[in-house]
Amino acid sequence: MTTRTRIAPSPTGFPHIGTIYQVLIDYAYAHKTGGKFILRLEDTDRARFVEGAEEVIYASLAWFDLLPDESPKIGGPFAPYRQSERLAIYKKYADELISKGHAYYCFCTRERLETMRKDQEAKHQPPMYDKTCMALTPGDVAAKLAAHEPYVVRMKIPEHEKIAFDDIISGHIEFDSDVIDHQVIMKSDGFPTYHFGVVVDDHLMEITHVFRGKEWISSTPKHVLLYKYFGWQMPVHGHLPLILNEDGKGKLSKRHGHASVDYYRKAGYLPEAVLNYLSNIVWNHPEGKEIYDRKEFIEQFEVTAITAQAPRFDLKKLDWVNGQYIRAMQDEDLLARIADFDDRVKQLDKTLLMKTMPLVKERMHLLSDYWSLAAFFFEAPKEFERPLNKELVNVAVNALGECDWSHEKMEQAIRAASDTAKLKARDVFMELRLAVTGKMVGPPLLESLEVLGKDITLGRFQREELDKLL
RNA sequence: GCCCCGUUCGUCUAGCGGCCUAGGACGAUUCCUUCUCAAGGAAUAAAUCGCCGGUUCGAAUCCGGCACGGGGUACCA
Numbered sequence A: 001m002t003t004r005t006r007i008a009p010s011p012t013g014f015p016h017i018g019t020i021y022q023v024l025i026d027y028a029y030a031h032k033t034g035g036k037f038i039l040r041l042e043d044t045d046r047a048r049f050v051e052g053a054e055e056v057i058y059a060s061l062a063w064f065d066l067l068p069d070e071s072p073k074i075g076g077p078f079a080p081y082r083q084s085e086r087l088a089i090y091k092k093y094a095d096e097l098i099s100k101g102h103a104y105y106c107f108c109t110r111e112r113l114e115t116m117r118k119d120q121e122a123k124h125q126p127p128m129y130d131k132t133c134m135a136l137t138p139g140d141v142a143a144k145l146a147a148h149e150p151y152v153v154r155m156k157i158p159e160h161e162k163i164a165f166d167d168i169i170s171g172h173i174e175f176d177s178d179v180i181d182h183q184v185i186m187k188s189d190g191f192p193t194y195h196f197g198v199v200v201d202d203h204l205m206e207i208t209h210v211f212r213g214k215e216w217i218s219s220t221p222k223h224v225l226l227y228k229y230f231g232w233q234m235p236v237h238g239h240l241p242l243i244l245n246e247d248g249k250g251k252l253s254k255r256h257g258h259a260s261v262d263y264y265r266k267a268g269y270l271p272e273a274v275l276n277y278l279s280n281i282v283w284n285h286p287e288g289k290e291i292y293d294r295k296e297f298i299e300q301f302e303v304t305a306i307t308a309q310a311p312r313f314d315l316k317k318l319d320w321v322n323g324q325y326i327r328a329m330q331d332e333d334l335l336a337r338i339a340d341f342d343d344r345v346k347q348l349d350k351t352l353l354m355k356t357m358p359l360v361k362e363r364m365h366l367l368s369d370y371w372s373l374a375a376f377f378f379e380a381p382k383e384f385e386r387p388l389n390k391e392l393v394n395v396a397v398n399a400l401g402e403c404d405w406s407h408e409k410m411e412q413a414i415r416a417a418s419d420t421a422k423l424k425a426r427d428v429f430m431e432l433r434l435a436v437t438g439k440m441v442g443p444p445l446l447e448s449l450e451v452l453g454k455d456i457t458l459g460r461f462q463r464e465e466l467d468k469l470l
Numbered sequence B: 001g002c003c004c005c006g007u008u009c010g011u012c013u014a015g016c017g018g019c020c021u022a023g024g025a026c027g028a029u030u031c032c033u034u035c036u037c038a039a040g041g042a043a044u045a046a047a048u049c050g051c052c053g054g055u056u057c058g059a060a061u062c063c064g065g066c067a068c069g070g071g072g073u074a075c076c077a
Helices: A017-032 A053-064 A087-100 A110-122 A138-146 A194-204 A214-230 A261-267 A271-280 A294-300 A315-328 A331-341 A350-363 A369-377 A390-401 A407-420 A425-437 A445-452 A454-462 A464-469
Strands: A004-007 A036-039 A103-106 A152-155 A162-167 A171-176 A184-186 A209-213 A236-240
Touching: A004 A017, A004 A209, A017 A036, A017 A053, A017 A209, A017 A236, A017 A261, A017 A271, A017 A294, A053 A261, A053 A271, A087 A103, A087 A152, A087 A184, A087 A194, A087 A214, A103 A138, A152 A214, A162 A214, A162 A236, A171 A214, A184 A194, A194 A214, A209 A214, A214 A236, A261 A271, A271 A294, A271 A315, A315 A350, A331 A350, A350 A369, A350 A445, A369 A445, A390 A407, A390 A425, A390 A454, A407 A425, A407 A445, A425 A445, A425 A454, A445 A454
Parallel strands: A004 A036, A209 A236
Antiparallel strands: A103 A152, A152 A184, A162 A171
16 A cells, blocks of 8 residues: 655745744655655644645745645645535535434533633633533424524544554553544534534545644544544554754744744755754764754664654754754855845856855855855955954055965965064954955955955955944 | 643764763864965864752663743634
């Protein structure tokens, strides 16, 4: 049997980095086993629906190059892949459950449910549906239906039973059926709830492996029951640990800033580095490698080796991983990525850009670092980190004026001139750096000047801004 | 409240009853290199394996209780 995995996002806003982490596992598992990876859109909550969110999901998957084999956009043998377009299917299966006696109509109003819950809370009872409508006779139901009373469909839960399933990551998990609510499976607007839609569609779309966040563990017994009621085989389930905020307080949230996929793109992270990091926080390469490409990850990873504990998100380590990727890249490829990321770089002379690459590459962690490191190659500094020392600058200028333009010669000249003037060479270097780049920190100075050229370098000493400082 | 999952250096983890005086990586510190900052190399510090009991000749590893953390408890997913 071909393995089929799926990601089932709801179009309610920005894609979460946790979703990408799930996609990575789905994608890797499907590709490892020669199966298919499917995207199904769970757009059943019309109140939270966000226009355009679906396109953003595709764009994110494309950025990470984790595109599905089947989706609402490209279709597939199990279309439609949008739940809002499958309403008739859910209705049919809900009816089947009702006729089998596993589900029932419920006409309770939201107001009644709310007062019921408050009541239960006051009595320190677990907030659960009180099964009022389960007692309705077929006659009552028919009358209410004929009167067009709004209704939902609820699933029945057996009493005093153990409901168990085996999670591929956490192992055997058991629940007492008495703690499980008579969950609504069809809402009054004719849309299914997540619990119903997910079971029906995973079955119909022949999903073999369900990887989802651990927040779903508590609802899995409901799904177990649904599979049982229908007589369907339950897919393998693996609940992935939730990624926590850096301080360990709660799951990675928007509040803490780094939850959105968009953040990583805009900050200058490389998608392959983000994926490498993501794979690394819940799983270890058998040889202890920290850096490995996607192909190697797919070959090496085992779902059973995924840890069950919730990791914190460590931005520092991600930065390191990103830096590793940048350093491993060919200059030409890196330049293409930088130009793609930074509009300012697009217009610039490619020959000059290429010459700057070896000088800045090992100083970069993010693509966004390029411009702050290399801007001085393309424009004279507009300001200086501190006032310049005239004496030191003059020593440097005079030395460079009559010097062959290679970094070795420049170094010799400046050191000699410093000695003659009884100055420390390092101070002269620093002043020169400041005068040419405006900053006290940057790529190797003399090699940078070599790239910059004699005319431009010396020209920078004739500028008004500099004169004012001297 | 109730239910479920989890608990090894600051962080991510390795560990599956003796190979553990607990290994690796990020981060930190120091040194080397050096025109700055990085990168690279070397080294150091850092975990009484949440706590308490039990099983065993022997436990980070198995069992029980507790504590703590996370998640769930909707006509949200």
